[in-house]
Amino acid sequence: MTFDGIPLFGNGPLRTIREPIGEQLTPRAALGIPGGGLVAAGPLDFAITFTGRLITDTPAQLQELIESITGAFVSPPGKGELVDEQGNAWSAISFVRFEPLGPFERGRVCSLAFKAKFVNLRE
């Protein structure tokens, strides 16, 4: 998987999850409209989540990899081309979240399970 040509998460295993497709539903009450029910507020943003594991030989290398991922964030988010492990490509995607799913695991190697989200934000 690459983002703007950079393999952000090293060579660790990844799974690709397409986020829900459809309408953003908002409670009427949240918009100040009297009565119950929901309002269709428009199509959901196209989003992809990766789950996987960063794998390195040492804790220091794992920390370096996390710092390089942190360096890929800009605010407001920039846009780039995302290419998954199967070669599927999406353009104008923003990297918006990296979430560790637990502590550093230390066995034969050092590893960290994670979740990362990319969204096609509207202008």
Next chain:
Amino acid sequence: MLLINPKSVAFADRSLPGVRSITIDRKTDILAEEWIDAGPHQVFCDATKLRTIVRIVQQLDIGDAASLTVTPLPGVQDQLTFQASINNAPRGCNVSMVACVVSVTTELPPAGLSSGNAAPVARAAVRTITLHAISPTGTADPVQTTPI
């Protein structure tokens, strides 16, 4: 690892008499595992939470009140030491570790039948002390062996 008839077995500075065997098993309950989108087969596995489980099998001497009544309690953590024959040390090894008692069980095997009309043969009670070996650093093997 199975160690038969280890010598000088002691836990918390108390001698444990009649030890017939000690086993040291390595086990992991939770694995770090991963799969990828390309196929159904596992692509990553690592044992990141290891337990070293030690079982001391002790034959109790009915004539020795101390061996019957003095037992370590679960939760007690202290030094376990013994001498045992290990393949790569022809004169044996001193084995030591810090370990925490997790269970103590005692069984009285049924009396065996002797031949003829003789009375059944009594068998000694057997106590099994199970401990988890504790690493001082998390990275070091909790079981230390030193050739004699």
